[in-house]
Amino acid sequence: MNWDDARIFLALCREQTLRGAARTLGVDQATVGRRLASLERALGATLFLRTSSGYSLTAAGEVAMAAALNMEDSAAELQRQILGMDGRMSGVVRVTTTDSFATDFVIPAIARLRQAQPGIEVQLQASTQLLNLSKREADIAVRTLKPENPELIVRRVARWSSAIFASADYVRAHGVPEPGTAFAGHDLVLYQPYLDSGKEVTLACEPITHGRIAMTCTSGLLVRRAVANGLGVGEIPLPLGEADGLLRLWPARACPPYDIWLVTHKDVRHTARVRVVIDAIAEAFAAVSSSTS
Amino acid sequence: MNWDDARIFLALCREQTLRGAARTLGVDQATVGRRLASLERALGATLFLRTSSGYSLTAAGEVAMAAALNMEDSAAELQRQILGMDGRMSGVVRVTTTDSFATDFVIPAIARLRQAQPGIEVQLQASTQLLNLSKREADIAVRTLKPENPELIVRRVARWSSAIFASADYVRAHGVPEPGTAFAGHDLVLYQPYLDSGKEVTLACEPITHGRIAMTCTSGLLVRRAVANGLGVGEIPLPLGEADGLLRLWPARACPPYDIWLVTHKDVRHTARVRVVIDAIAEAFAAVSSSTS
DNA sequence: GAAAATCGCTGCATTATTTCATCGATCGGT
DNA sequence: ACCGATCGATGAAATAATGCAGCGATTTTC
Structure with a gap:
């Protein structure tokens, strides 16, 4: 059994179509179909029912999905922990936030940071949906919701009205x-x-x-x-x-304040290049917050 | 990251040499080296130190190995559970035992069984070392030591002096x-x-x-x-x-008896073809034990 | 109800990967 | 000290995987 087939199997579980899975994986739809076929051959079981409305899991497929999810957790953990041991000041850091925070804080912060650290490449994902830091879909998130997962480190960068x-x-x-x-x-x-x-x-x-x-x-x-x-x-x-x-308008009326959180996973928190990006973003928020109190 | 690279990484952890890992994986030594290189590139970390006495793990490598072992557990679980849902009376069943039990009991049992079930192919591994059923290195083991793992199902097939x-x-x-x-x-x-x-x-x-x-x-x-x-x-x-x-010699002197156990994993226990192999082996032992009491 | 879009499948060309063969280096045994 | 065995690295050939494009079927949209 090829372990990597479990990865495309999981993508297909989530997307329900070969094309959708192929899109998220960045490969061709034919590849997804062939890799699934090879996995089913290796396991000697049919994992999906080919229905008119896409691929749906069989009983065996559901069992396989549960185990594949465990594999995914371990694979993500592997990547996070290895990344956390990387002391170099270069490489990719992925930041997810809203477009508003991105334009006013993250982008200026990165622009300033890159003067000192040109080796750092930031992939900025402005998204309404919350990416999953545990799955290493991003390294840093700037959110207004405080996540509850104890694996995630939160740091309040602003409290705004x-x-x-x-x-x-x-x-x-x-x-x-x-x-x-x-x-x-x-x-x-x-x-x-x-x-x-x-x-x-x-x-x-x-x-x-x-x-x-x-x-x-x-x-x-x-x-x-x-x-x-x-x-x-x-x-x-x-x-x-x-x-x-x-x-x-109505300067006298106060709205309840809300908090802005900077979130990272504990495994990547001490990575040098992640660290400096975090500090740069936090600094950008601190500059505005202190000026307006 | 290619999940399958974790599989060859683990083999290299165990074997310490490219050639050894290649042997157990059934691929060429050059492949192992290149896959490791691609994994290290993807993770941005050096996993092994190339010493004169083979490959030895770095600190990052040890962390990666821990996570890769978790992946292996999940992958083995996936295979076991899928296999357990297979009701067909054909396919491979792997049996590990000592050469003595193999020649006198397992081989005759399989020979008899295949008259009725020619679709069943048994891979018999006579080995002094205990293969790991949890890792699905084998489906059935005949041992004189009773394993403690609660995931494993044991059945006593004989008590001999x-x-x-x-x-x-x-x-x-x-x-x-x-x-x-x-x-x-x-x-x-x-x-x-x-x-x-x-x-x-x-x-x-x-x-x-x-x-x-x-x-x-x-x-x-x-x-x-x-x-x-x-x-x-x-x-x-x-x-x-x-x-x-x-x-x-000394027919009057009795030695303490010892037990012979037939061991399977609970996930594969109900697989049809595994079941009949278990029964056939147990029957072979029962025939001898009843005749000599 | 028709048209456009999306889906999965398949044959073919291309690309990537693996194997094979060979090399120099190192280690252990005589 | 030498010889044989084993190791890892590397370039060339063989093999396998992938992407691409076209097809018919189905679904969604106007």
Whole structure:
């Protein structure tokens, strides 16, 4: 049995189609099919049912998947631990975060860092979905959610309040919304995942029931750009809204603050090149946080 | 990272030389070297020190080996469990035992079984060392030591006493040794692992201090052949000595009996073809044990 | 309901990998 | 001290794996 076949088998378990698995693996779809065939031949068992809606696991396949997942854990552990022993200041570091944090903090931080450490190559993945650090899909994550996994090391890099902002143009045309009116007569820019969360949606703790939803965005950066272009009123982290030169509405009203976490796996934490990237990003946040308190 | 590289890495850990690993893997030595190089490149770490006395693990290599061993466990588990779901009466079954048990019990049992089940191919490995059933180095083992691993299923197929035997020719030339004289004036055939065990060596509970060691053998079958050829007195399981037509000396003296275990892994136990091989071997032992009690 | 997209399969050309053969070095035994 | 055996490295040939493109079938979309 070729152990590597278990890797493509797992990808196929997750993607359910040869093409999907081939895409994530970066190989051709024909290769996935042939490797699966060779695995089934080696094991003497049929792992998948070829249905019209893709590949679905047989009973034997489910058993195999459980064991293959264990193999994956061990393989990821191997890579993480070996990476953690690497003291060289060169190589790839993968960072995942939101596009908003990426543009304002991570990218400037890396730009500065590379002056001192040109050997470090950062692969920046701006993604709404949380990549799995345990599986070594990334080395560093900047998140607003604190993960619970004890294998992951978290470090708070900022605690920010949000506030509602609008552009100067918007205020000139529409005025400032009246507190307590639930944004009657105003255009709103909302963060899509917040709408989808099922919780009651508010801006600066004010319900939005009488406002018009002008736009919903799937990322914080897009909200900022929309507000800056005068599409409406939006909630933006205080330091970012101010940095964008937007007008802060209702300066007296405080929103509950939220935290920004920098997350790494304990195995890669002491890798030299990961370490410096972490420090560079944390420093970028510290510079903004201290200036706006 | 190619998971299969971890497999050849592990073989190299065990064998310490490229050639040795290549032998156990059934590939060329150059392949092992190149696969290791590709693994080290993928991990960005040096796993082995190239010393004059072969390959030895670096610190990073030891860490990698621990994780690779976990991968191996999972891979073996996968194979065992999939095999366990195979209901077909054809395919390979691997049996490991001593050469003595193999010639007198396993081979006749398989010969009989294949009349009914010609699709079953048995790979018989006569070996002094215990193969690891958990790693799926074999499917069935016939042993005199009862393993403690709870994953392994043991079944006692015989309880035999030993006795000392000699050939008719030997007795004609040398007579029968006198009990209580520690085999003074007699030639002895001994089982080498017993000598190496460090315990006081006896034949039929009689010390051997005054006997001459004519030959030591690394397997029970060789002891039987040596005794049958008149080389000396040797201790042989009662049913086997009688089956060989040897003369049993001191029939009144009883040696403590020992057990013969048939061992399988719980995952493969219910595989149809493994099941029938187990039954066939057990039956072969039962036939002899019942006839000699 | 038609058209476009996606799917898996297969034959063929290309690329990657493995083996084979050979070399120099080292080690152990006489 | 020499000879034989074994080791790892390397270049060339053989082999195996992969990518590519076209095919029919099925599903999704407009």
